[in-house]
Each structure stands twice: as structure tokens, then as C-alpha cells.
Amino acid sequence: xxxxxxxxxxxxxxxxxxxxxxxxxxxxxxxxxxxxxxxxxxxxxxxxxxxxxxxxxxxxxxxxxxxxxxxxxxxxxxxxxxxxxxxxxxxxxxxxxxxxxxxxxxxxxxxxxxxxxxxxxxxxxxxxxx
Amino acid sequence: xxxxxxxxxxxxxxxxxxxxxxxxxxxxxxxxxxxxxxxxxxxxxxxxxxxxxxxxxxxxxxxxxxxxxxxxxxxxxxxxxxxxxxxxxxxxxxxxxxxxxxxxxxxxxxxxxxxxxxxxxxxxxxxxxxxxxxxxxxxxxxxxxxxxxxxxxxxxxxxxxxxxxxxxxxxxxxxxxxxxxxxxxxxxxxxxxxxxxxxx
Numbered sequence: 633x634x635x636x637x638x639x640x641x642x643x644x645x646x647x648x649x650x651x652x653x654x655x656x657x658x659x660x661x662x663x664x665x666x667x668x669x670x671x672x673x674x675x676x677x678x679x680x681x682x683x684x685x686x687x688x689x690x691x692x693x694x695x696x697x698x699x700x701x702x703x704x705x706x707x708x709x710x711x712x713x714x715x716x717x718x719x720x721x722x723x724x725x726x727x728x729x730x731x732x733x734x735x736x737x738x739x740x741x742x743x744x745x746x747x748x749x750x751x752x753x754x755x756x757x758x759x760x761x762x
Numbered sequence: 763x764x765x766x767x768x769x770x771x772x773x774x775x776x777x778x779x780x781x782x783x784x785x786x787x788x789x790x791x792x793x794x795x796x797x798x799x800x801x802x803x804x805x806x807x808x809x810x811x812x813x814x815x816x817x818x819x820x821x822x823x824x825x826x827x828x829x830x831x832x833x834x835x836x837x838x839x840x841x842x843x844x845x846x847x848x849x850x851x852x853x854x855x856x857x858x859x860x861x862x863x864x865x866x867x868x869x870x871x872x873x874x875x876x877x878x879x880x881x882x883x884x885x886x887x888x889x890x891x892x893x894x895x896x897x898x899x900x901x902x903x904x905x906x907x908x909x910x911x912x913x914x915x916x917x918x919x920x921x922x923x924x925x926x927x928x929x930x931x932x933x934x935x936x937x938x939x940x941x942x943x944x945x946x947x948x949x950x951x952x953x954x955x956x957x958x959x960x961x962x
Contacts, residue, residue, distance in 0.1 A: 685818055687823045688820045689823045689824060689826075689827050690827070691823070693817060693818065695818065723860065724857070725806065725809050725810040725813045725814070725854075725857040726789070726806035726807070726809065726810050727789050727790035727806075728790060728792060728803055728806055730807065744814065745814040745817055745818040747813070747857060747860060747861055748860060748861050748862060749862070762793040
């Protein structure tokens with residue numbers, strides 16, 4: 633009887649130590665734009681637009697357009713990650729960063745289209761390719 | 763003799779220590795050097811450009827809300843490299859399928875069905891060995907609405923002391939009912955590097 637009590641206490645103790653997985657679906661306040669410091673040093677993101685493109689079948693797709701203005705010759709990599717309305721990633725065509733080169737004083741406009749109508753939010757990341 | 767054997771062993775050990783270790787590359791975080799030949803990053807860029815443009819143009823949106831059926835036609839490799847064009851078309855097919863707009867048929871192809879099982883499974887019709895309730899009936903295969911075709915071109919130039927290699931990935935999506943190309947795209951991939959680099 634005593635051993636049963638001890639075993640029960642041990643099980644309860646271990647259960648208490650276990651980390652509970654996060655099951656709350658509350659959205660983390662995710663930044664739509666993330667620019668690495670190396671890029672900020674040479675270029676600015678001057679515009680960031682998002683809109684839903686209406687399609688002939690009545691559906692729509694999220695589109696993102698952003699502008700980058702370079703103060704000096706800049707090479708950058710950019711990538712848009714798409715999320716559905718509960719914050720889960722919507723897989724795109726590829727995973728790699730798209731490369732872009734900007735000449736001094738040049739402003740370039742980039743556009744990305746969500747891979748599925750399910751995508752409702754995004755995160756744009758700009759980094760300097762090594 | 764012993765000294766020579768020791769010297770050779772030491773030399774091998776030193777050389778082995780200098781060799782770069784084999785490692786996995788994560789395509790999502792690859793800062794590795796660029797090759798003059800076409801690599802996976804080039805196919806990924808071309809497929810991303812093509813799919814995003816197809817989706818945003820509305821070309822792959824069936825107005826009745828159903829999915830279009832696409833067949834992959836000829837993608838000509840006009841480069842100096844041996845390229846399996848499936849590296850490009852598979853990415854496009856997968857992404858279009860995921861988009862919910864297009865499904866690809868494997869029952870039709872320029873050199874016969876991509877999956878011969880489509881017809882083989884129908885040869886079971888009237889066989890007494892098979893439960894006929896599970897055998898495919900006549901007239902169930904779906905004919906394609908759209909055809910994806912294209913070409914990959916390569917042009918080499920000498921630029922000063924460097925070499926410039928230009929690749930052009932050209933794709934067309936033809937509406938088979940009318941024979942009209944309802945979407946077309948071209949992704950140029952330009953690389954400049956050492957004249958000693960090999961691009962084939």
C-alpha cells in the first residue's frame with residue numbers, strides 16, 4: 633500500500649516537471665518586416681504594401697510589394713513566409729532567399745504572391761548574403 | 763623502408779585532414795558559392811517566378827471554380843549541360859497542385875503516359891481473376907485542359923577576363939481548347955565568373 637502511494641507520488645511529481653506544450657492559438661505579434669542590421673546600413677525599405685488580388689473564380693490571393701532604396705551598392709537576399717489565419721506556415725514554391733542587387737541610389741520594387749488563398753499574413757525578411 | 767612507409771602514412775593523414783568534410787546543405791539557408799552551371803537554386807527561382815506569375819495572372823483560375831487539368835509537354839534542353847527538366851517542371855507541378863488551382867495528369871504524355879499504370883490497370887477489365895467492382899470503368903480518365911511546354915537556353919560570352927553564362931528559362935501554358943498560349947514567362951539567369959569555370 634505504501635509502495636503504491638510512493639509510486640503515485642512519483643508519477644505526479646514527474647508529470648508536474650514536464651513542460652506543457654503551448655496549445656494556445658493566440659497569435660504572437662509577428663513583425664511583417666524584418667531587416668538585418670547589415671542591410672539597414674546600406675539600404676532602406678521605403679514602401680511595404682499588401683493587398684488581396686481578386687481572381688476570376690471569385691477567390692483572392694495575398695500579394696506583397698515592397699521598395700528598397702540603396703544608399704550604396706547593395707546585395708541582399710529576401711524571402712516572404714506566408715501564414716494562414718491561425719498562424720501556420722503556408723508552404724511556397726521554394727525555401728531559399730531570392731537574391732537582388734541594387735546600384736547606388738537605385739530604388740527597386742519587388743513583388744511576391746501567396747501560394748494559396750489560405751495565406752492571410754506574411755513576414756518579409758531582408759538579409760545580406762554572405 | 764620503415765621511414766618511407768611512415769612518411770607516406772603521414773602525408774595521407776595530412777591530406778585527409780585538409781579535405782572538406784561532407785555535410786548537409788539546407789536549401790533554406792544556403793550561403794554557398796554559386797556554380798556556373800545551373801543548380802537547384804536556379805530551378806527554384808525559375809519555378810517560383812513562373813508559379814507566382816501564373817497564379818497572379820489568373821491564367822490557372824477556372825471560372826467555374828474547378829481545377830484545371832494540366833499535361834507536361836516538351837521542355838527542350840538547349841544548354842551544354844545534361845539537365846533533367848523534371849527538376850523544373852516538378853516544382854511547378856507541386857506548387858500548382860498545392861495552390862488548389864491545377865492538377866497534372868499522368869495518363870497523357872508526348873512519349874506515352876507518364877504513369878503507364880493508368881492503362882495497365884484498365885487491362886484488368888473483363889479478367890476473371892479480378893473483382894470487377896474495383897476495376898476502372900471506361901471513360902473515367904480526364905483529358906487535359908492546359909499544356910506546359912518550354913525551353914532552357916544557354917549562351918556563353920567572354921567578358922574581359924571573365925566568362926558570362928546566360929540561361930533563359932522560357933515557359934508557355936497553352937489552352938488546349940483554343941491552342942492559345944494563355945500564359946508565358948521567361949526567367950533569365952545570368953552568371954559571371956572565372957574564365958576557367960566550366961559551364962557544361
